Amino acid sequence: MNHQSKITLEKAQCFHCGEVCQEEPIIFDQKDFCCSGCQKVYELLHDKDLMDYYTCDVNPGISPSTHQFEFLDSPQFRNRLITFANNEFSKLTFYLPSIHCRSCLYLLENLHKLNENVIKSQLNFGKKELTVWFKEKDLSIGQLANLLSKIGYEPLIQSEDEATSKRNNVFVDKKLLLKLGIAGFCTGNIMLFSFPEYLGLDDPKLAVWFGYLNLFLGSISVFYAASDYFSNVWSHLKLKKLTIEAPVLLGIVVGYSRSAYEIISHHGAGYMDSVTGLIFFLLVGKWFQQKSFDFLSFNRNYTSYFPMSVSKWINKSEIQIPLAELKVGDRLLIRNQEIIPADSILRKGSGKLDYSFVTGESDFIEIKEGNSLFAGGRHTGEMIEIEVIKDLQHSQLTQLWEQNSFKNPLYKTENWENFANKTGMYFTILLFTLAISVGVYWGIVNPKIWSNAVVSVLIIACPCALAISYPFALGHGMRWLSKFNLYFKNTQSLERFANIDTIVFDKTGTLTLHKEQSPKIHFTRGLLPEEWNVLYSLSLQSTHPLSRQLKKYIEQLGYSERVFISNFKELTAKGLQGKWNSTLYQIGSPKWLGVPKEEPEDYFHSESRIYIKIGDEFIGFMDFPWENREGIEALLHNLRMNYELYLLSGDKKQAAGPLSDWFPGESHIHFEMSPMEKMEFIQSLQKSGKKVLMVGDGLNDAGALREASVGIAVSENHLQFTPASDAILNGKNVKYLAKYLTFAQFGMKVIKYSFALSVIYNLFGLSFAVQGTLSPIVAAILMPVNSLSMLLIATLGMNFKGRKMQNLIDVSSLRPNN
Incomplete structure (x- = not known):
């Protein structure tokens, strides 16, 4: 087997993870790899005789992570994670969001082959949970988590609040399933007991017993399975609101009451089969809606992006404490690339802070002893010692989360009337008007049948079809959009998405690519391996984005050997220099290196090129361009014909580039905006009556995402980045935003068409109801047929449109980055 890594200029697909390699992929064992991480996982699996992993699925792997989990060895986290321990072994369960196919099952359940201290492992594929039995004396929790991270399955460690919320959601889901099961049981048995009535069999004694059984089962279905409808309608009535649930519940209550009266008085068989069938279909729709994306967490706050623990310096020793235990006056040690967890004062050391995580501005700020540091800044440089001056809840960053839009989880839904609820309000008024009119008419003409006529109207006119088509149409819409890497939080968010008229974009990371790119090489000659290693060692010394x-990039080439650099210097706004074997190596700007310019250098070139000089020889330059995402210009061209577009950014105005040409004017482009200013801008748009979609990518956009009618977080990793958003969109698919809007609008059309058809059904049934001649058999046929028709229209319509849209989208771009 060839164990030498080398480079080829051909584009290829990574053998391990399936991602398209950069210009120069790593070749190992005659296979292409996109990075050294994927190569190392392949080596590990090969050495442990686990190559069957690659036969389970095509490109089953996941790019590994370098996240470190040593903090899990602290007593606070150990006690939370370990579910059982004795002298022999310990047991814990990790949540692994990256699980996606059967190859994951194969690898994770063979974890013992990768480390002899793992006794066994068991994967719950549906819940994405891995339970591990291991020898804790020889393998710590942190080491176990690092092993999983190394092979591509980074555990998601949740805070206590998030864990409690997850447990509550699991309880709610189990409760819904229990209600759904009971409703289905009651419906099936009531229909069985009603067969004598359907077939016209005349056995009074049998009819009485079956009637009482139907009443018993119907009572369970109405008062337990449908109990949420009672509480929801009552809550809205207290707020003086009528929703679609009000007429639905009215139909259920009237149908149940009429059935109970007929069964007890022996005047008939009632409508229990129709009533319980309606409840069953409603709960199926609710379950279908909630089941879609339980594994995504859309409501993280700022602490979810901070470390779970921090290094506290006390009595000249370092201890790990949970973030929640941080107090004013604590001294903390912050190492290179760690985040400042709370507003602090720098007591020892120096370095640079990158606040782009909070502000969107990518400049580095020099820090010295005595300087104020704000929560959310990422430190780069030597280890520093800081003193906390504000607790976590009062840091500058938390001002965003003190806004009403963050404190109230129902903020958006309280200020949004969807089609169903608006229709439900008018429908309820019309329904009562019709019922009263029918009652008055028959009260005068024939008092014997007025009650039958009124009750029949209330049962038949129930807008159950709309309540059923809603979750199924939008639920299928969510399912299809998830295949296209757009993940919605719920159906209400998808409906708001279909009705927006204004779109606000963040720039960096959303419309432009902020991540590392493979450069274009303009060298006069090729570099030797030792020269690449020197450049690598130079770049290690700097925190500059280009460095x-x-x-x-050099790591991707396979050169990562550190060599000793003497006389190292980093000159601000110029570059880096250092000596190796008495030869001076310099990388930086052309003016500093004395390189004559062949062409005028604009803002982008000056920010994206690294020039290289070895001794007296000018080698050339590497160009790391800031680029618009693929297809962004075409997207903005399509959107501006139907929507009002705005651009908000924390960057400087010079960074606008050609993007500014796609927006109406200067009033629609705003730069150097703080997170609070972004949120306030969204608020001002909505106060003027706009229905706003905010598309952003960072924590600095969290306030704007939360405030907008719909907030879409753009992420390269949809499983781990969800700042208070309504939806998550994989970065590669931003260019399809216009198609997603069209698909969502089609979903609303399906709902409206199904509602129109439901009205026709109801008019037919009402022609019997207003005459007071509606029989149970007619009600038993009309209501289920109506409900099933709506279900089929919603399902077939959305599946047809989804398959049609699939043909318009580049399927090769749909595999999400895990």
């Missing part, structure tokens, strides 16, 4: 890009 980090250079470091990443």
Whole structure:
């Protein structure tokens, strides 16, 4: 087997994870790999005789993570994670969101082959939970988590609040399933007991017993399975609101009451089969809606992006404490690339802070002893010691989360009337008007049948079809959009998405690519391996974004050997220099290196090129361009014909580039905006009557995402980045935003068409009801047929449109980055 890594200029697909390699993929064992991480996982599996992993699925792997989990070894986290321990072994369960196919099952249940201290492992594929039995004396929790991270299955460690919320959601889901099962049991048995009535069999004694059984089962279905409808309608009535649930519940109550009266008085068989059938279909729709994306967490706050623990310096020793135990006056040690967890004062050391995580501005800020540091800044440089001056809840960053839009989980739904609820309000008024009119008429003409006529109207006119088509149409819409890497939080968010008229974009990371790119090489000659290693060692010394890009690129080439650099210097706004074997190596700007310019250098070139000089020889330059995402210009061209577009950014105005041409004017483009200013801008748009979609990618956009009618978080990793958003969109698919809007609008049309058809059904049934001649058999046929028709229309319509849209989208781009 060839164990030498080398480079080829051909584009290829990574053998391990399936992602398209950069310009120069790594070749190992005659296979292409996109990075050294994927190569190392392949080596590990090969050495442990686990190559069957690659036969389970095509490109089953996941790019590994370098996240470190040593903090899990602290007593606070150990006690939370360990579910059983004795002298022999310990047991814990990790949540692994990256699980996606059967190859994951194969690898994770063979974890013992990768480490002899793992006794056994068991995967719950549906819940994405891995239970591990391991020898804790020889393998710590942190080491176990690092092993999983190394092979691509980074555990998601949740805070206590998030864990409690997850447990509550699991309880709610189990409760819904229990209600659904009971409703189905009651419906099936009531229909069985009603067969004598359907077939016209005349056995009074049998009819009485079956009637009482139907009443018993119907009572369970109405008062337990449908109990949420009672509480929801009552809550809205207290707020003086009528929703679609009000007429639905009215139909259920009237149908149940009429059936109970007929059964007890022996005047008939009632409508229990129709009533319980309606409840069953409603709960199926609710379950279908909730089941879609239980594994995504859309409501994280700022602490979800901070470390779970921090290093506290006390009595000249370092201890790990949970973030929640942080107090004013604590001294903390912050290492390179760690985040400042709370507003602090720098007591020892120096370095640079990158606040782009909070502000969107990518400049680095020099820090010295005595400087104020704000929560959310990422430190780069030597280890520093800081003193906390504000607790976590009062840091500058938390001002965003003190806004009403964050404190009230129902903020958006309280200020949004959807089609169903608006229709339900008018429908309820019309229904009562019709019932009263029918009652008055028959009260005068024939008092014997007025009650039958009124009750029949209330049962038949129930807008149950609309209540059923809603969750199924939008639920299928959510399902299809998830295949296209757009993940919605719920059906209400999808409906708001279909009705927006204004779109606000963040720039960096949303419309432009902020991540590391493979550079274009303009060298006069090729570099020797030792020269690449020197450049690698130089780039390690700097925190400048281009230096980090250079470091990443050289690692991809396979050169990551650190060599000793003497006389190292980093000159601000110029570059880096250092000596190796008495030869001076310099990387930086052309003016500093004395390189004559062949062409005028604009803003982008000056920000994206690294020039290289070795000794007296000018080698050339590497170009790391800031690029618009693929297809962004075409997207903006399509959107501006139907929507009002705005651009908000924390960057400087010079960074606008050609993007500014796609927006109406200067009033629609805003730069150097703080997170609070972004949120306030969204608020001002909505106060003027706009229905706003905000598309952003960072924590600095969280306030705007939360405030907008719909907030879409753009992420390269949809499983781990969800700042208070209504939806998550994989970065590669931003260019399809216009198609997603069209699909959502089609879903609303399906609902409206199904509602129109339901009205026709109801008019037919009402022609019997207003005459007071509606029989149970007619009600038993009309209501289920109506409900099933709506279900089929919603399902077939959305599936037809989904398959049609699939043909318009590049399927090769649909595999999400895990």
